[in-house]
Amino acid sequence: MNVLEVKNLSFSYPDKNILNNLSFNVQKGDFLCVVGTNGTGKSTLLKLILNILQKQNGEIKLLNTSSEDFKDFSKIAYVSQKATSFNRDFPATVEEIVTLGLYSKKGFLKSYTKEDKQKVCSALKRVGMYEYKNRKIGNLSGGQQQRVFIAKALVSSPEILFLDEPTVGIDIKAVDSICCLLGDLNKSGLTIIMVTHDISSTLFHSNKVLVLSEDGKGELMSSEKFSSNSISSHLHHNN
Numbered sequence: 001m002n003v004l005e006v007k008n009l010s011f012s013y014p015d016k017n018i019l020n021n022l023s024f025n026v027q028k029g030d031f032l033c034v035v036g037t038n039g040t041g042k043s044t045l046l047k048l049i050l051n052i053l054q055k056q057n058g059e060i061k062l063l064n065t066s067s068e069d070f071k072d073f074s075k076i077a078y079v080s081q082k083a084t085s086f087n088r089d090f091p092a093t094v095e096e097i098v099t100l101g102l103y104s105k106k107g108f109l110k111s112y113t114k115e116d117k118q119k120v121c122s123a124l125k126r127v128g129m130y131e132y133k134n135r136k137i138g139n140l141s142g143g144q145q146q147r148v149f150i151a152k153a154l155v156s157s158p159e160i161l162f163l164d165e166p167t168v169g170i171d172i173k174a175v176d177s178i179c180c181l182l183g184d185l186n187k188s189g190l191t192i193i194m195v196t197h198d199i200s201s202t203l204f205h206s207n208k209v210l211v212l213s214e215d216g217k218g219e220l221m222s223s224e225k226f227s228s229n230s231i232s233s234h235l236h237h238n239n
């Protein structure tokens with residue numbers, strides 16, 4: 001079952017063409033990595049899918065609904081590239097940050113119930129950060145902060161999780177453990193669409209790779225094919 005359909009999508013900023021007639025589908029249970037050099041439009045693509053940016057040409061269907069009409073925001077979650085670049089003195093605790101993830105569903109005026117608190121605790125347990133729930137977010141390591149933002153995304157039990165370079169600026173051990181966490185979440189049924197430059201840490205967990213190129217085209221392939229391609233081009237390089 002397709003949970004995302006992108007058809008003939010093109011996009012330009014006023015001074016620059018970015019995406020050029022891009023088409024691909026994502027199925028329920030997929031773990032898709034989106035790769036490409038800087039500036040190829042990976043973040044732009046996610047923002048178009050999530051209707052943060054308005055599309056100009058082509059079609060995007062998210063959970064069978066055109067992206068402009070999509071309203072069921074509890075079914076999707078987005079960890080943006082900027083998620084962890086906040087003021088380190090920000091006074092919120094881990095538990096408070098994760099609680100914010102419930103508001104898209106409840107609206108700000110609803111009260112925080114016992115059931116909500118349980119959802120927050122269970123999301124924190126899923127990412128291994130429950131023991132830190134009373135800590136200030138600013139006092140955690142980059143990898144721990146990113147786990148908290150993943151918990152915030154999981155708290156509304158989404159069907160699709162979008163992440164934009166969640167491992168930037170995190171040390172390599174933490175990168176591997178976050179990739180394992182995402183792999184486990186995917187195995188438990190969550191569809192994942194992730195922009196990443198850490199493809200070597202992720203390839204083992206993902207099943208598909210979308211390669212964006214500088215001409216705005218994209219090629220979707222299996223992770224196996226991508227890894228044999230990149231190995232062969234690497235070998236070629238050394239010969």
Ligand SMILES: Nc1ncnc2c1ncn2[C@@H]1O[C@H](COP(=O)(O)OP(=O)(O)O)[C@@H](O)[C@H]1O
Pocket residue numbers: 013014016018036037038039040041042043044045
């Ligand atoms: N709001 C914007 N206005 C104009 N150009 C932009 C804007 N956002 C991004 N760009 C440019 O569009 C290109 C693609 O950006 P982006 O989608 O962020 O690439 P990526 O995430 O693959 O690095 C880059 O050259 C970037 O400088």
Ligand SMILES: [Mg+2]
Pocket residue numbers: 042043044081164
């Ligand atoms: Mg980007």
